[in-house]
Amino acid sequence: MSGSLNPSSLARLLGEWNLGAAPAYRELADVVRLLVLDGRVPLEVALPSERALAATLGISRTTVTAAYSLLREQGFLSSGQGSRGRTGIPQASPRGSSGGADLSGAPGLAVPDGILDLAYASLPASGEVVHRAFASALTELPALLPGFGYDALGVNALREAIADHYAAAGVPTTAQQILVTSGAQHALNIVLRTLAGRSDKVMVEHPSYPNAIDAIRAAGCRLVPVAMPAAHPDARSGARPGWDLEAIEMALMQQRPVMAYVVPDFHNPTGRLMPDSQRRRLVRAAAAAGTVLVVDETLRELNLDGVASSPLAAFSPAVVSLGSLSKSHWAGLRTGWIRADESLIQRFAAARTTMDLGGPVVEQLAAAHLVGALTEPLPPRLASLRDNRDALLDLIASRLPGWQSERPVGGLSVWCRLPAPISTALAVVAPEFGIRLAAGPRFGTGGAFEHHLRVPFTLPPEQLETAVRALRSAQDRLEASPQLRRNLGTPPAAAIA
Numbered sequence: 126m127s128g129s130l131n132p133s134s135l136a137r138l139l140g141e142w143n144l145g146a147a148p149a150y151r152e153l154a155d156v157v158r159l160l161v162l163d164g165r166v167p168l169e170v171a172l173p174s175e176r177a178l179a180a181t182l183g184i185s186r187t188t189v190t191a192a193y194s195l196l197r198e199q200g201f202l203s204s205g206q207g208s209r210g211r212t213g214i215p216q217a218s219p220r221g222s223s224g225g226a227d228l229s230g231a232p233g234l235a236v237p238d239g240i241l242d243l244a245y246a247s248l249p250a251s252g253e254v255v256h257r258a259f260a261s262a263l264t265e266l267p268a269l270l271p272g273f274g275y276d277a278l279g280v281n282a283l284r285e286a287i288a289d290h291y292a293a294a295g296v297p298t299t300a301q302q303i304l305v306t307s308g309a310q311h312a313l314n315i316v317l318r319t320l321a322g323r324s325d326k327v328m329v330e331h332p333s334y335p336n337a338i339d340a341i342r343a344a345g346c347r348l349v350p351v352a353m354p355a356a357h358p359d360a361r362s363g364a365r366p367g368w369d370l371e372a373i374e375m376a377l378m379q380q381r382p383v384m385a386y387v388v389p390d391f392h393n394p395t396g397r398l399m400p401d402s403q404r405r406r407l408v409r410a411a412a413a414a415g416t417v418l419v420v421d422e423t424l425r426e427l428n429l430d431g432v433a434s435s436p437l438a439a440f441s442p443a444v445v446s447l448g449s450l451s452k453s454h455w456a457g458l459r460t461g462w463i464r465a466d467e468s469l470i471q472r473f474a475a476a477r478t479t480m481d482l483g484g485p486v487v488e489q490l491a492a493a494h495l496v497g498a499l500t501e502p503l504p505p506r507l508a509s510l511r512d513n514r515d516a517l518l519d520l521i522a523s524r525l526p527g528w529q530s531e532r533p534v535g536g537l538s539v540w541c542r543l544p545a546p547i548s549t550a551l552a553v554v555a556p557e558f559g560i561r562l563a564a565g566p567r568f569g570t571g572g573a574f575e576h577h578l579r580v581p582f583t584l585p586p587e588q589l590e591t592a593v594r595a596l597r598s599a600q601d602r603l604e605a606s607p608q609l610r611r612n613l614g615t616p617p618a619a620a621i622a
């Protein structure tokens with residue numbers, strides 16, 4: 126990644142950063158750090174020169190110089206001698222002899238030393254199973270070496286294993302209805318490129334998965350967000366708020382989006398499961414509106430409470446389903462898929478070749494073994510997730526007064542309602558307390574969800590306890606400084622359209 130950010134773009138992203146709660150240089154550095162951490166300022170872009178940014182923001186050059194030095198000290202800006210400093214994230218530990226970042230133990234990308242990463246809802250690999258699958262794949266590889274190695278649809282053994290998996294779940298499927306992708310995010314981009322043009326409307330749940338929102342936006346589409354009902358205050362005790370089907374039906378009929386992107390299986394971030402009765406209504410409403418229903422089933426295997434449901438494709442052959450091994454096995458496999466009718470799959474394959482020409486063969490051979498025994502690594506994984514979830518819910522209830530948490534029936538995170546609109550502010554100050562957060566507005570449009578925070582339960586209970594203690598300290602810091610809370614709580618102007 127390279128490029129540079131011009132002063133007016135950075136000023137727009139910064140929004141109202143300077144409201145006097147701390148020295149100006151510190152506030153400027155805090156907000157730039159948040160923008161880098163949550164991806165609104167990409168890595169390795171050159172920030173504006175000190176002189177240009179000072180002039181654009183109407184502040185002294187000394188303030189910008191001090192903010193940039195602080196960012197350099199914290200590892201968020203390269204030293205950039207003789208040239209402009211580039212954005213980055215701190216190394217996890219001092220550089221080894223290879224000079225590369227040490228990513229060991231990091232659930233996501235490299236994170237600052239000792240910081241607990243609550244921005245990623247992801248797990249380490251179910252190691253042994255994955256390792257065994259690769260060992261088998263290597264023995265099978267020679268048979269494929271005489272071929273060209275290009276296949277936009279995917280290796281047959283894997284397509285067949287995925288088709289069998291759907292058939293076993295009650296959705297008869299042939300291998301011709303499967304296209305293998307490099308994960309569900311790649312799958313969504315292929316679907317968007319095929320089915321949605323610039324300015325087309327795409328319905329999403331609100332909140333929804335941030336990277337999906339970003340992909341839809343990047344495709345030039347217009348988001349049609351439909352609010353998920355608020356959790357009942359006693360949601361911890363088992364009330365299930367579900368989806369607002371009336372609102373979805375109305376949005377579909379009135380807005381006629383070309384596509385609707387939904388996550389009915391342990392929705393990210395709420396962890397909700399759509400009941401079959403609502404699935405039936407959803408499919409009917411999409412058909413009536415001429416909307417293609419794109420269903421992201423990435424989290425479907427993380428069924429913590431064993432509540433039964435049928436895959437959405439069981440209700441209509443027109444559904445496009447996206448799947449992934451990222452949550453059941455490991456995100457590092459970068460293996461996912463699309464299930465759709467055969468003619469659509471051919472169109473997806475054609476669109477895919479504008480981005481890449483197929484997936485790596487060994488990974489696909491290994492994935493065929495993993496999909497063939499998909500549930501094998503799940504029991505211990507689900508057992509520890511249940512423990513983590515229960516520990517987190519208890520910690521939130523006892524240590525974070527005023528927070529309302531909804532008990533998720535699956536997935537990897539708890540969607541919390543905060544006592545005040547402080548989500549962005551919490552994300553800004555969080556690293557000082559040893560945690561990294563994804564601010565609530567990342568899960569929505571128009572700056573919504575300042576009152577919400579997604580807290581993953583991917584860490585073990587001891588680390589969750591440390592994390593909740595840090596959340597409490599961060600909240601106390603904001604409460605002690607109402608001005609800081611107000612200022613940082615203003616979502617940067619250009620963050621979400």
Ligand SMILES: Cc1ncc(COP(=O)(O)O)c(C=O)c1O
Binds near residue numbers: 393451
């Ligand atoms: C709902 C949802 N979709 C897609 C993804 C990304 O999946 P992949 O790693 O297969 O691209 C995630 C990861 O968190 C997710 O939660």
